[in-house]
Amino acid sequence: VTKPKEIPLYEWVAAAIGAALLAGVLAILVRDAVDGDEPPRIVIRVERVARAGDQWRVEFVAENQGDAAAADVVVRLEGAGADVVLDYVPGRSRRRGGFFLHEDPGGRPPEVRAVGYVTP
Amino acid sequence: MTPRLADDDRRFLVGLARAFGGAVIFALPLLMTMEMWQLGFTVDRTRLVIVVVAFFPLLVALSRLYGFEETASLKGDVVDACVAFGVSVVAGTVVLALFGVLHGDVASRDLAGKVALQTLPGALGAVLAMAQLRGGEETRADDGEVGYPGHLVAMAAGALFLGLNVAPTEEIVLIAHQMSAWHALALAAVSLAGAHAFVYSLEFRGQVEMPEGHHPFSVFLRYSVVGYALALAVSAAVLWLFGRFDDVSVATMARQTVVLGFPAALGAAAARLIL
Numbered sequence: 001v002t003k004p005k006e007i008p009l010y011e012w013v014a015a016a017i018g019a020a021l022l023a024g025v026l027a028i029l030v031r032d033a034v035d036g037d038e039p040p041r042i043v044i045r046v047e048r049v050a051r052a053g054d055q056w057r058v059e060f061v062a063e064n065q066g067d068a069a070a071a072d073v074v075v076r077l078e079g080a081g082a083d084v085v086l087d088y089v090p091g092r093s094r095r096r097g098g099f100f101l102h103e104d105p106g107g108r109p110p111e112v113r114a115v116g117y118v119t120p
Numbered sequence: 121m122t123p124r125l126a127d128d129d130r131r132f133l134v135g136l137a138r139a140f141g142g143a144v145i146f147a148l149p150l151l152m153t154m155e156m157w158q159l160g161f162t163v164d165r166t167r168l169v170i171v172v173v174a175f176f177p178l179l180v181a182l183s184r185l186y187g188f189e190e191t192a193s194l195k196g197d198v199v200d201a202c203v204a205f206g207v208s209v210v211a212g213t214v215v216l217a218l219f220g221v222l223h224g225d226v227a228s229r230d231l232a233g234k235v236a237l238q239t240l241p242g243a244l245g246a247v248l249a250m251a252q253l254r255g256g257e258e259t260r261a262d263d264g265e266v267g268y269p270g271h272l273v274a275m276a277a278g279a280l281f282l283g284l285n286v287a288p289t290e291e292i293v294l295i296a297h298q299m300s301a302w303h304a305l306a307l308a309a310v311s312l313a314g315a316h317a318f319v320y321s322l323e324f325r326g327q328v329e330m331p332e333g334h335h336p337f338s339v340f341l342r343y344s345v346v347g348y349a350l351a352l353a354v355s356a357a358v359l360w361l362f363g364r365f366d367d368v369s370v371a372t373m374a375r376q377t378v379v380l381g382f383p384a385a386l387g388a389a390a391a392r393l394i395l
Contacts, residue, residue, distance in 0.1 A: 007334070007338070007342070008268070010268075011268050011342050012342070014268075014272070014342065014346050015341045015342045015345060015346055017346075017349070018341075018345045018346035018347075018348070018349035018350070019341065019345050019349070021349040021352065021353065022308075022312075022345060022348060022349050022352070025308070025352060025374050025377065025378065026305065026308060028370055028371060028374040029301050029304050029305050029308070029371070029374050029375070029378065030301070030305065031371070032301040032304075032371035032374065032375070033300070033301030033302050033304075033305065035371075037300075069297035069372075071297065088293055088294075088297060090296075090297060090368050090369065090372040091369060091371070091372065092368075092369035092371065092372070093367055093368040093369050093372055094367040094368075095367065096367075119298075120294055120297035120298045
């Protein structure tokens, strides 16, 4: 029987770092798996209304406060008949978008809502 | 001109031509991916610079490990890595121009982004193709002198190559969203077991023998677990570069990383066999 070659310390260090990294990812996934899986709940917040050339830009943030991801989220600017579609809003995550208005919305903050989604 | 010089010149030109071939072959899947063109203008410039800079030592290490002994000086490897980058930039620009992707209406900033993204796989291909030509006898890798760091470099390169090829596609995001966390956990287990089997039990050419006298679990831990962790790290870096981690939850990041980690892990395993 040949004597096994001594394994250098740095190989064990690499193994430890690798195992720790893998354990970290798995821990996140396990926590995600046992945590709730509330369906998508999209909340829209208008961040800013600003002049953009001869138009006005309405910037919004769509936050999915549920756990499940939503696809093709339709966001509507009330009164203007304008829709924007966000391809994905993952659970507990945010996406940004905007509308262009031809008229000054004045002091009245524009009303932006999410009106629908599909599951990916 | 002495005959010897002419010989060197010829050798250099052949090497350069090979580098172009390697760059085009490795970069072609990405050059023909629409998402990659779009990423040209959306990709964060700071991140792009960080990734390209971090990528450079990998190129040098690849050239060092898989080049030939005769010309093996670190300086030569750095030069080769630089040449590989240059070749990759030219090859990517020419091919994108042929596809009509680069034209007068493309802003120079966008053009630079598109080309820079493509240099990563192209440079990998170029450096490997050049390494093939240098010298003529055995590479250090063939001598079995590569050792543990060499395996890590090979795995990182393999993970980057295969991971990069699928990373820009919309499907990575879609898959991550349509699977549950349990699916992701199962996929992680399959990736790790698959990568291990690839190297040690499927009897591919170049199969690695279990080192004698080492406990199989120790080999699993030092090679397969580390290789998978490398694949995950490379996947996370690529996803971060492509902006897939912006404003998403940690759980979503982990899922996407595991999804991309699947091809990356197999790429890492395959690279250990091939390189």
